[in-house]
Amino acid sequence: MLPLIRRLTTLTAAAAAAIAIAPSPSLANQFSQQDIDPSRVVAVASPVRNGALHNLMILEQVSNQRPCWQETGSAPTQIEPLLLNFDFTGICNRLVDSNGYSLRVNGEDLGLRYRLEITRQNNDLVLRATPVRDRTTVPPIEIARANGSTNGFAKLQLNPGWRMTRRTFNGQALGHIYLTHDEALNVPIAAAGPSLAQGGGSSTPATPAPATPAPGQPLPVIPPQATNPLPPVPGGTPASGTYFRVIVPIANANTLQQVRSVEPEAFRTTVNGQNVVQVGLFRERSRAEEVQRNLAQSSITANILNASPPAPASVPTPPSVPQGQRVVVIDAGHGGRDPGAVGIGGIQEKEINLTIANRVQQRLQEAGFTVLMTRSDDREIDLEPRVAYAQRANADIFVSIHANAISMSRPDVNGLETYYYSSGQRLAQVIHNSILRRTDMRDRGVRQARFYVLRYSSMPAVLVETGFVTGSQDAARFQNMNSRMQIADAIAEGILEYLRR
Numbered sequence: 195m196l197p198l199i200r201r202l203t204t205l206t207a208a209a210a211a212a213i214a215i216a217p218s219p220s221l222a223n224q225f226s227q228q229d230i231d232p233s234r235v236v237a238v239a240s241p242v243r244n245g246a247l248h249n250l251m252i253l254e255q256v257s258n259q260r261p262c263w264q265e266t267g268s269a270p271t272q273i274e275p276l277l278l279n280f281d282f283t284g285i286c287n288r289l290v291d292s293n294g295y296s297l298r299v300n301g302e303d304l305g306l307r308y309r310l311e312i313t314r315q316n317n318d319l320v321l322r323a324t325p326v327r328d329r330t331t332v333p334p335i336e337i338a339r340a341n342g343s344t345n346g347f348a349k350l351q352l353n354p355g356w357r358m359t360r361r362t363f364n365g366q367a368l369g370h371i372y373l374t375h376d377e378a379l380n381v382p383i384a385a386a387g388p389s390l391a392q393g394g395g396s397s398t399p400a401t402p403a404p405a406t407p408a409p410g411q412p413l414p415v416i417p418p419q420a421t422n423p424l425p426p427v428p429g430g431t432p433a434s435g436t437y438f439r440v441i442v443p444i445a446n447a448n449t450l451q452q453v454r455s456v457e458p459e460a461f462r463t464t465v466n467g468q469n470v471v472q473v474g475l476f477r478e479r480s481r482a483e484e485v486q487r488n489l490a491q492s493s494i495t496a497n498i499l500n501a502s503p504p505a506p507a508s509v510p511t512p513p514s515v516p517q518g519q520r521v522v523v524i525d526a527g528h529g530g531r532d533p534g535a536v537g538i539g540g541i542q543e544k545e546i547n548l549t550i551a552n553r554v555q556q557r558l559q560e561a562g563f564t565v566l567m568t569r570s571d572d573r574e575i576d577l578e579p580r581v582a583y584a585q586r587a588n589a590d591i592f593v594s595i596h597a598n599a600i601s602m603s604r605p606d607v608n609g610l611e612t613y614y615y616s617s618g619q620r621l622a623q624v625i626h627n628s629i630l631r632r633t634d635m636r637d638r639g640v641r642q643a644r645f646y647v648l649r650y651s652s653m654p655a656v657l658v659e660t661g662f663v664t665g666s667q668d669a670a671r672f673q674n675m676n677s678r679m680q681i682a683d684a685i686a687e688g689i690l691e692y693l694r695r
Protein backbone atom coordinates (compact mmCIF):
# COMPACT_ATOMS: atom_id res chain seq x y z
CA MET A 195 0.00 0.00 0.00
CA LEU A 196 2.83 2.39 0.83
CA PRO A 197 5.85 2.70 -1.44
CA LEU A 198 8.96 1.00 -0.14
CA ILE A 199 12.09 3.02 0.02
CA ARG A 200 14.71 1.14 -1.97
CA ARG A 201 17.72 -0.20 -0.22
CA LEU A 202 20.56 2.25 -0.55
CA THR A 203 24.18 1.39 -0.42
CA THR A 204 26.30 4.46 0.04
CA LEU A 205 26.57 6.86 2.89
CA THR A 206 25.48 9.73 0.70
CA ALA A 207 22.50 7.75 -0.45
CA ALA A 208 21.73 6.87 3.15
CA ALA A 209 21.65 10.54 3.96
CA ALA A 210 19.33 11.04 1.01
CA ALA A 211 17.03 8.34 2.36
CA ALA A 212 16.94 10.06 5.72
CA ILE A 213 15.80 13.14 3.88
CA ALA A 214 13.15 11.19 2.02
CA ILE A 215 11.46 10.05 5.22
CA ALA A 216 11.67 13.47 6.88
CA PRO A 217 9.14 16.17 6.03
CA SER A 218 11.58 18.26 4.05
CA PRO A 219 15.31 18.17 3.26
CA SER A 220 16.10 20.81 5.82
CA LEU A 221 14.55 18.70 8.60
CA ALA A 222 16.69 15.62 8.02
CA ASN A 223 19.35 16.33 10.62
CA GLN A 224 17.59 18.76 12.85
CA PHE A 225 17.04 16.51 15.83
CA SER A 226 19.40 17.60 18.55
CA GLN A 227 20.09 16.35 22.03
CA GLN A 228 19.81 18.00 25.40
CA ASP A 229 21.24 16.85 28.73
CA ILE A 230 19.00 15.28 31.35
CA ASP A 231 19.64 15.27 35.08
CA PRO A 232 20.88 11.65 35.40
CA SER A 233 19.21 11.25 38.79
CA ARG A 234 15.79 11.73 37.17
CA VAL A 235 16.04 9.01 34.57
CA VAL A 236 16.75 5.30 34.80
CA ALA A 237 17.26 2.52 32.25
CA VAL A 238 15.57 -0.66 33.43
CA ALA A 239 15.66 -4.29 32.31
CA SER A 240 11.93 -5.07 32.33
CA PRO A 241 10.93 -8.75 32.55
CA VAL A 242 8.85 -10.53 29.92
CA ARG A 243 7.49 -14.07 30.32
CA ASN A 244 8.30 -14.17 34.04
CA GLY A 245 11.84 -13.00 33.40
CA ALA A 246 12.73 -15.43 30.59
CA LEU A 247 13.47 -12.31 28.56
CA HIS A 248 13.95 -8.64 29.36
CA ASN A 249 13.09 -5.52 27.38
CA LEU A 250 14.50 -2.06 27.83
CA MET A 251 12.23 0.34 29.70
CA ILE A 252 13.27 3.91 30.49
CA LEU A 253 11.59 5.74 33.35
CA GLU A 254 11.83 9.48 33.80
CA GLN A 255 10.74 11.57 36.77
CA VAL A 256 9.02 14.57 35.13
CA SER A 257 7.55 16.33 38.18
CA ASN A 258 7.87 15.65 41.89
CA GLN A 259 4.35 14.82 43.12
CA ARG A 260 5.14 11.13 43.52
CA PRO A 261 8.28 9.02 42.98
CA CYS A 262 8.14 7.00 39.75
CA TRP A 263 10.36 4.17 40.93
CA GLN A 264 12.21 2.82 43.92
CA GLU A 265 15.66 1.21 44.01
CA THR A 266 16.85 -1.53 46.37
CA GLY A 267 19.96 -3.67 46.71
CA SER A 268 22.96 -3.98 44.44
CA ALA A 269 24.38 -6.38 41.83
CA PRO A 270 21.80 -5.99 40.41
CA THR A 271 19.96 -2.99 41.82
CA GLN A 272 16.29 -3.97 41.78
CA ILE A 273 13.78 -1.45 40.53
CA GLU A 274 10.20 -1.22 41.61
CA PRO A 275 8.29 0.76 38.96
CA LEU A 276 5.89 2.56 41.29
CA LEU A 277 4.27 4.47 38.44
CA LEU A 278 2.29 1.43 37.31
CA ASN A 279 0.08 1.88 40.38
CA PHE A 280 -1.11 5.43 39.79
CA ASP A 281 -2.03 7.79 37.00
CA PHE A 282 1.47 9.00 36.15
CA THR A 283 0.48 11.45 33.39
CA GLY A 284 2.58 14.57 33.86
CA ILE A 285 4.54 12.96 36.71
CA CYS A 286 6.53 10.20 35.00
CA ASN A 287 7.48 9.16 31.51
CA ARG A 288 7.60 5.45 30.74
CA LEU A 289 9.27 4.55 27.45
CA VAL A 290 9.09 0.95 26.37
CA ASP A 291 9.89 0.74 22.67
CA SER A 292 11.62 2.49 19.80
CA ASN A 293 8.96 5.21 19.79
CA GLY A 294 10.38 6.27 23.10
CA TYR A 295 14.11 5.66 22.86
CA SER A 296 16.88 5.11 20.36
CA LEU A 297 20.60 5.18 19.82
CA ARG A 298 22.51 8.39 19.08
CA VAL A 299 26.27 8.31 18.62
CA ASN A 300 28.50 11.25 17.82
CA GLY A 301 25.51 13.49 17.12
CA GLU A 302 23.96 11.05 14.65
CA ASP A 303 20.60 9.28 15.05
CA LEU A 304 21.12 5.54 14.61
CA GLY A 305 17.61 4.42 15.54
CA LEU A 306 16.99 3.01 12.07
CA ARG A 307 20.22 1.05 12.00
CA TYR A 308 20.39 -0.35 15.53
CA ARG A 309 17.82 -1.75 17.85
CA LEU A 310 18.26 -1.75 21.60
CA GLU A 311 17.93 -5.13 23.26
CA ILE A 312 18.81 -6.89 26.45
CA THR A 313 20.61 -10.22 26.46
CA ARG A 314 21.54 -12.49 29.30
CA GLN A 315 25.28 -13.20 29.40
CA ASN A 316 26.37 -15.63 32.07
CA ASN A 317 24.89 -14.10 35.17
CA ASP A 318 24.33 -10.61 33.83
CA LEU A 319 21.78 -8.62 31.85
CA VAL A 320 23.44 -6.61 29.12
CA LEU A 321 21.90 -3.75 27.13
CA ARG A 322 23.28 -3.58 23.62
CA ALA A 323 22.53 -1.94 20.34
CA THR A 324 22.39 -4.63 17.68
CA PRO A 325 22.41 -3.89 13.97
CA VAL A 326 19.06 -4.25 12.24
CA ARG A 327 20.81 -5.67 9.16
CA ASP A 328 23.91 -7.79 8.61
CA ARG A 329 24.04 -9.07 12.15
CA THR A 330 26.84 -11.46 11.26
CA THR A 331 29.24 -8.77 10.06
CA VAL A 332 28.28 -5.62 11.95
CA PRO A 333 29.28 -5.76 15.61
CA PRO A 334 26.77 -4.89 18.31
CA ILE A 335 27.60 -2.14 20.81
CA GLU A 336 27.41 -2.72 24.53
CA ILE A 337 25.79 0.15 26.43
CA ALA A 338 24.97 -0.96 29.96
CA ARG A 339 24.87 -3.88 32.39
CA ALA A 340 22.75 -4.80 35.38
CA ASN A 341 25.82 -6.35 37.09
CA GLY A 342 23.77 -9.36 38.08
CA SER A 343 20.71 -11.26 36.99
CA THR A 344 17.11 -11.32 38.12
CA ASN A 345 13.72 -12.36 36.83
CA GLY A 346 12.37 -9.00 37.98
CA PHE A 347 13.13 -5.37 37.12
CA ALA A 348 16.83 -4.44 37.26
CA LYS A 349 18.63 -1.13 36.96
CA LEU A 350 20.99 -0.95 33.98
CA GLN A 351 24.25 0.81 34.84
CA LEU A 352 25.57 2.71 31.84
CA ASN A 353 29.10 1.91 30.71
CA PRO A 354 31.65 4.75 30.76
CA GLY A 355 31.07 7.23 27.95
CA TRP A 356 27.31 6.57 27.81
CA ARG A 357 24.50 8.78 29.10
CA MET A 358 20.88 9.49 28.40
CA THR A 359 19.85 12.69 26.63
CA ARG A 360 16.59 14.10 25.37
CA ARG A 361 15.70 14.50 21.70
CA THR A 362 14.92 18.08 20.73
CA PHE A 363 13.49 19.46 17.52
CA ASN A 364 13.79 23.13 16.61
CA GLY A 365 14.81 23.81 20.19
CA GLN A 366 11.73 22.07 21.55
CA ALA A 367 12.18 19.17 23.98
CA LEU A 368 10.48 15.93 22.87
CA GLY A 369 9.46 12.87 24.86
CA HIS A 370 12.08 10.70 23.14
CA ILE A 371 15.25 9.66 25.00
CA TYR A 372 18.58 8.85 23.42
CA LEU A 373 21.16 6.39 24.64
CA THR A 374 24.02 8.68 23.77
CA HIS A 375 27.75 8.36 23.22
CA ASP A 376 29.61 11.46 22.11
CA GLU A 377 32.56 9.86 20.34
CA ALA A 378 32.81 8.38 16.85
CA LEU A 379 30.98 5.06 16.42
CA ASN A 380 34.17 2.96 16.44
CA VAL A 381 34.94 4.01 20.03
CA PRO A 382 31.89 2.42 21.69
CA ILE A 383 32.14 -0.55 19.31
CA ALA A 384 35.73 -1.13 20.37
CA ALA A 385 34.79 -0.76 24.02
CA ALA A 386 32.22 -3.52 23.60
CA GLY A 387 35.07 -6.01 23.17
CA PRO A 388 35.55 -9.03 20.93
CA SER A 389 32.96 -11.30 22.58
CA LEU A 390 30.19 -8.88 21.73
CA ALA A 391 31.65 -8.11 18.36
CA GLN A 392 31.08 -11.74 17.45
CA GLY A 393 27.43 -11.40 18.25
CA GLY A 394 27.69 -13.00 21.70
CA GLY A 395 24.27 -13.70 23.12
CA SER A 396 23.11 -15.71 26.04
CA SER A 397 24.83 -18.85 24.75
CA THR A 398 28.22 -17.24 24.13
CA PRO A 399 30.74 -17.41 26.96
CA ALA A 400 31.04 -13.79 27.98
CA THR A 401 34.37 -12.12 28.49
CA PRO A 402 34.00 -9.09 30.71
CA ALA A 403 34.02 -6.18 28.30
CA PRO A 404 36.77 -3.66 28.90
CA ALA A 405 35.31 -0.23 29.39
CA THR A 406 37.99 1.34 27.23
CA PRO A 407 40.38 -0.16 24.69
CA ALA A 408 43.71 -1.23 26.13
CA PRO A 409 46.34 1.49 25.77
CA GLY A 410 48.29 1.18 22.58
CA GLN A 411 45.82 -1.27 21.10
CA PRO A 412 44.61 -0.07 17.70
CA LEU A 413 40.89 0.47 17.35
CA PRO A 414 39.27 -2.16 15.18
CA VAL A 415 38.28 -0.83 11.81
CA ILE A 416 34.53 -0.82 11.35
CA PRO A 417 33.56 -3.01 8.41
CA PRO A 418 31.99 -0.94 5.65
CA GLN A 419 28.59 -2.51 6.28
CA ALA A 420 28.53 -0.91 9.70
CA THR A 421 28.12 2.57 8.36
CA ASN A 422 26.92 2.20 4.82
CA PRO A 423 23.55 0.54 4.28
CA LEU A 424 20.50 2.15 5.69
CA PRO A 425 17.92 -0.53 6.35
CA PRO A 426 14.86 -0.35 4.13
CA VAL A 427 12.04 1.31 5.96
CA PRO A 428 9.10 -1.09 5.83
CA GLY A 429 6.29 0.71 4.13
CA GLY A 430 8.19 3.95 4.67
CA THR A 431 6.13 7.10 4.46
CA PRO A 432 7.84 9.87 2.57
CA ALA A 433 6.34 12.72 4.57
CA SER A 434 6.79 15.32 1.91
CA GLY A 435 4.56 17.10 -0.55
CA THR A 436 0.98 18.05 0.02
CA TYR A 437 -1.25 16.45 2.60
CA PHE A 438 -5.01 16.67 2.79
CA ARG A 439 -6.72 17.92 5.91
CA VAL A 440 -10.35 17.02 6.43
CA ILE A 441 -12.13 19.59 8.58
CA VAL A 442 -15.66 20.38 9.65
CA PRO A 443 -16.43 24.04 10.50
CA ILE A 444 -17.90 24.34 13.98
CA ALA A 445 -21.58 25.21 13.56
CA ASN A 446 -22.81 24.70 17.10
CA ALA A 447 -21.99 23.15 20.46
CA ASN A 448 -22.75 19.68 19.14
CA THR A 449 -20.47 19.68 16.10
CA LEU A 450 -17.52 17.98 17.77
CA GLN A 451 -19.74 15.32 19.30
CA GLN A 452 -21.46 14.65 15.97
CA VAL A 453 -18.18 14.32 14.09
CA ARG A 454 -16.79 12.03 16.78
CA SER A 455 -19.71 9.67 16.36
CA VAL A 456 -18.37 9.10 12.84
CA GLU A 457 -14.63 9.51 13.54
CA PRO A 458 -13.74 9.19 17.25
CA GLU A 459 -10.24 10.61 16.77
CA ALA A 460 -11.53 13.99 15.52
CA PHE A 461 -10.51 17.01 17.58
CA ARG A 462 -11.05 20.76 17.83
CA THR A 463 -8.45 23.08 16.44
CA THR A 464 -7.95 26.35 14.58
CA VAL A 465 -7.22 26.46 10.86
CA ASN A 466 -6.63 29.84 9.22
CA GLY A 467 -8.15 31.53 12.23
CA GLN A 468 -11.35 29.50 12.00
CA ASN A 469 -12.56 27.13 14.75
CA VAL A 470 -12.94 23.71 13.19
CA VAL A 471 -13.05 20.04 14.00
CA GLN A 472 -10.14 18.30 12.34
CA VAL A 473 -11.10 14.80 11.30
CA GLY A 474 -7.73 13.76 9.97
CA LEU A 475 -4.65 14.58 7.93
CA PHE A 476 -4.12 12.25 4.98
CA ARG A 477 -1.31 11.59 2.57
CA GLU A 478 -3.64 10.50 -0.20
CA ARG A 479 -6.46 12.65 -1.43
CA SER A 480 -8.61 9.56 -2.07
CA ARG A 481 -8.50 8.68 1.64
CA ALA A 482 -9.54 12.21 2.56
CA GLU A 483 -12.44 12.02 0.10
CA GLU A 484 -13.51 8.66 1.47
CA VAL A 485 -13.67 10.11 4.97
CA GLN A 486 -15.56 13.12 3.61
CA ARG A 487 -18.16 10.82 1.99
CA ASN A 488 -18.45 8.86 5.20
CA LEU A 489 -19.28 12.05 7.11
CA ALA A 490 -21.76 13.07 4.43
CA GLN A 491 -23.70 9.87 5.11
CA SER A 492 -24.35 11.28 8.60
CA SER A 493 -25.30 14.66 7.09
CA ILE A 494 -22.01 16.27 8.13
CA THR A 495 -20.38 18.57 5.58
CA ALA A 496 -16.60 18.34 5.64
CA ASN A 497 -14.06 20.35 3.64
CA ILE A 498 -10.72 19.16 2.33
CA LEU A 499 -7.81 21.61 2.58
CA ASN A 500 -4.27 21.28 1.35
CA ALA A 501 -1.88 20.98 4.28
CA SER A 502 1.77 20.53 5.07
CA PRO A 503 2.99 17.14 6.27
CA PRO A 504 2.58 16.15 9.92
CA ALA A 505 5.46 16.79 12.33
CA PRO A 506 7.85 13.82 12.51
CA ALA A 507 7.06 13.33 16.20
CA SER A 508 3.46 12.54 15.29
CA VAL A 509 4.38 9.65 12.98
CA PRO A 510 5.46 6.70 15.11
CA THR A 511 7.63 3.97 13.56
CA PRO A 512 7.24 0.43 14.83
CA PRO A 513 10.37 -1.44 15.91
CA SER A 514 11.18 -4.55 13.92
CA VAL A 515 9.83 -7.71 15.49
CA PRO A 516 11.38 -11.17 15.06
CA GLN A 517 9.47 -13.28 12.57
CA GLY A 518 6.87 -15.58 14.05
CA GLN A 519 6.24 -13.32 17.07
CA ARG A 520 2.64 -12.42 17.58
CA VAL A 521 2.20 -8.66 17.73
CA VAL A 522 -0.57 -6.72 19.43
CA VAL A 523 -0.87 -3.01 18.71
CA ILE A 524 -2.58 -0.98 21.43
CA ASP A 525 -3.75 2.46 20.39
CA ALA A 526 -4.47 4.96 23.16
CA GLY A 527 -6.85 7.46 21.57
CA HIS A 528 -6.12 11.22 21.40
CA GLY A 529 -3.14 12.82 23.21
CA GLY A 530 -1.06 15.97 23.25
CA ARG A 531 -3.10 19.05 22.33
CA ASP A 532 -6.15 16.84 21.79
CA PRO A 533 -7.61 15.89 25.18
CA GLY A 534 -10.38 13.80 23.62
CA ALA A 535 -13.66 14.03 25.48
CA VAL A 536 -13.71 16.15 28.62
CA GLY A 537 -16.22 15.07 31.23
CA ILE A 538 -17.42 15.45 34.79
CA GLY A 539 -14.85 17.18 37.00
CA GLY A 540 -12.76 18.09 33.96
CA ILE A 541 -11.69 14.46 33.55
CA GLN A 542 -9.84 14.05 30.24
CA GLU A 543 -10.25 11.12 27.93
CA LYS A 544 -6.64 11.14 26.69
CA GLU A 545 -5.17 10.29 30.07
CA ILE A 546 -7.81 7.67 30.82
CA ASN A 547 -6.99 6.01 27.51
CA LEU A 548 -3.27 6.13 28.24
CA THR A 549 -3.42 4.67 31.75
CA ILE A 550 -5.63 1.84 30.53
CA ALA A 551 -3.49 1.22 27.45
CA ASN A 552 -0.25 1.15 29.43
CA ARG A 553 -1.71 -1.38 31.84
CA VAL A 554 -3.02 -3.56 29.00
CA GLN A 555 0.45 -3.54 27.48
CA GLN A 556 2.02 -4.52 30.78
CA ARG A 557 -0.39 -7.44 31.24
CA LEU A 558 0.06 -8.77 27.70
CA GLN A 559 3.84 -8.47 27.91
CA GLU A 560 3.80 -10.47 31.11
CA ALA A 561 1.96 -13.13 29.14
CA GLY A 562 4.77 -13.16 26.59
CA PHE A 563 3.26 -11.20 23.71
CA THR A 564 4.95 -8.40 21.81
CA VAL A 565 2.87 -5.31 22.43
CA LEU A 566 3.49 -2.11 20.50
CA MET A 567 1.90 1.22 21.37
CA THR A 568 1.00 3.98 18.94
CA ARG A 569 1.79 6.22 21.89
CA SER A 570 2.92 5.46 25.43
CA ASP A 571 3.00 9.02 26.66
CA ASP A 572 1.06 12.24 26.23
CA ARG A 573 1.68 13.07 22.57
CA GLU A 574 -0.41 13.98 19.58
CA ILE A 575 -0.66 11.42 16.78
CA ASP A 576 -2.67 11.85 13.64
CA LEU A 577 -5.36 9.41 12.63
CA GLU A 578 -3.62 7.97 9.58
CA PRO A 579 -0.30 7.11 11.29
CA ARG A 580 -2.14 5.09 13.93
CA VAL A 581 -3.29 2.68 11.25
CA ALA A 582 -0.05 2.87 9.27
CA TYR A 583 1.82 1.90 12.44
CA ALA A 584 -0.19 -1.29 12.91
CA GLN A 585 0.15 -2.12 9.21
CA ARG A 586 3.90 -1.65 9.22
CA ALA A 587 4.29 -3.62 12.44
CA ASN A 588 2.40 -6.44 10.73
CA ALA A 589 0.22 -6.60 13.81
CA ASP A 590 -1.99 -9.62 14.50
CA ILE A 591 -4.61 -7.47 16.17
CA PHE A 592 -5.24 -3.76 16.73
CA VAL A 593 -7.08 -2.50 19.80
CA SER A 594 -7.92 1.18 20.10
CA ILE A 595 -8.87 2.46 23.53
CA HIS A 596 -11.20 5.40 24.04
CA ALA A 597 -13.71 6.83 26.48
CA ASN A 598 -17.10 8.00 25.35
CA ALA A 599 -18.98 11.26 25.80
CA ILE A 600 -22.38 12.75 25.26
CA SER A 601 -23.74 16.08 26.48
CA MET A 602 -22.87 17.11 30.06
CA SER A 603 -26.62 17.29 30.66
CA ARG A 604 -26.92 13.51 30.25
CA PRO A 605 -25.15 12.03 33.33
CA ASP A 606 -27.66 9.18 33.07
CA VAL A 607 -25.94 7.81 29.96
CA ASN A 608 -23.32 5.26 30.98
CA GLY A 609 -21.94 2.01 29.67
CA LEU A 610 -19.57 0.05 27.50
CA GLU A 611 -19.56 0.05 23.68
CA THR A 612 -17.17 -1.99 21.58
CA TYR A 613 -16.80 -1.36 17.85
CA TYR A 614 -15.57 -3.38 14.91
CA TYR A 615 -15.86 -2.96 11.16
CA SER A 616 -15.39 -6.39 9.61
CA SER A 617 -12.81 -8.95 10.74
CA GLY A 618 -12.77 -7.65 14.30
CA GLN A 619 -16.22 -8.89 15.25
CA ARG A 620 -15.16 -11.89 17.32
CA LEU A 621 -12.35 -9.93 18.98
CA ALA A 622 -14.84 -7.18 19.85
CA GLN A 623 -17.26 -9.68 21.32
CA VAL A 624 -14.62 -11.42 23.44
CA ILE A 625 -13.20 -8.15 24.84
CA HIS A 626 -16.67 -6.74 25.44
CA ASN A 627 -17.81 -9.84 27.35
CA SER A 628 -14.60 -9.91 29.36
CA ILE A 629 -15.17 -6.31 30.54
CA LEU A 630 -18.82 -6.96 31.38
CA ARG A 631 -17.83 -10.05 33.41
CA ARG A 632 -15.13 -8.25 35.40
CA THR A 633 -16.76 -4.84 36.03
CA ASP A 634 -20.24 -3.57 36.84
CA MET A 635 -20.47 -1.56 33.62
CA ARG A 636 -23.73 -1.26 31.71
CA ASP A 637 -23.87 -3.07 28.40
CA ARG A 638 -24.44 -0.79 25.40
CA GLY A 639 -23.52 -3.48 22.96
CA VAL A 640 -21.01 -4.58 20.37
CA ARG A 641 -21.51 -2.37 17.32
CA GLN A 642 -20.34 -2.09 13.78
CA ALA A 643 -18.89 1.27 12.67
CA ARG A 644 -16.98 2.69 9.74
CA PHE A 645 -14.27 4.34 11.87
CA TYR A 646 -11.07 4.94 9.91
CA VAL A 647 -8.87 2.92 12.31
CA LEU A 648 -11.17 -0.06 11.86
CA ARG A 649 -11.73 0.16 8.11
CA TYR A 650 -8.13 0.61 7.06
CA SER A 651 -6.56 -1.97 9.34
CA SER A 652 -6.11 -5.28 7.58
CA MET A 653 -5.88 -7.23 10.86
CA PRO A 654 -8.82 -7.76 13.24
CA ALA A 655 -9.31 -4.29 14.71
CA VAL A 656 -11.59 -3.04 17.46
CA LEU A 657 -12.26 0.22 19.26
CA VAL A 658 -13.35 0.03 22.89
CA GLU A 659 -15.32 2.94 24.35
CA THR A 660 -14.60 2.15 27.99
CA GLY A 661 -17.42 4.27 29.45
CA PHE A 662 -18.77 7.83 29.38
CA VAL A 663 -16.69 10.63 30.91
CA THR A 664 -19.98 12.55 30.96
CA GLY A 665 -21.84 9.74 32.77
CA SER A 666 -22.13 9.93 36.55
CA GLN A 667 -21.41 6.23 37.11
CA ASP A 668 -18.68 5.89 34.53
CA ALA A 669 -16.92 9.16 35.46
CA ALA A 670 -16.82 8.04 39.11
CA ARG A 671 -15.31 4.76 37.95
CA PHE A 672 -12.67 6.58 35.89
CA GLN A 673 -11.75 8.74 38.90
CA ASN A 674 -10.74 5.59 40.75
CA MET A 675 -7.40 4.25 39.56
CA ASN A 676 -8.17 0.71 40.73
CA SER A 677 -11.32 0.69 38.61
CA ARG A 678 -9.35 1.82 35.56
CA MET A 679 -6.89 -1.00 36.16
CA GLN A 680 -9.82 -3.39 36.43
CA ILE A 681 -11.04 -2.30 32.99
CA ALA A 682 -7.51 -2.63 31.59
CA ASP A 683 -7.07 -6.10 33.07
CA ALA A 684 -10.41 -7.15 31.61
CA ILE A 685 -9.37 -5.91 28.15
CA ALA A 686 -6.07 -7.79 28.46
CA GLU A 687 -7.88 -10.97 29.57
CA GLY A 688 -10.20 -10.67 26.58
CA ILE A 689 -7.27 -10.26 24.19
CA LEU A 690 -5.49 -13.26 25.71
CA GLU A 691 -8.63 -15.35 25.41
CA TYR A 692 -8.90 -14.35 21.75
CA LEU A 693 -5.23 -15.01 20.95
CA ARG A 694 -5.15 -18.36 22.72
CA ARG A 695 -8.27 -19.74 21.10
Ligand SMILES: [Zn+2]
Nearest residue numbers: 458527534596
Ligand atom coordinates in the same frame (compact mmCIF):
# COMPACT_ATOMS: atom_id res chain seq x y z
ZN1 LIG B 1 -12.00 9.13 21.83
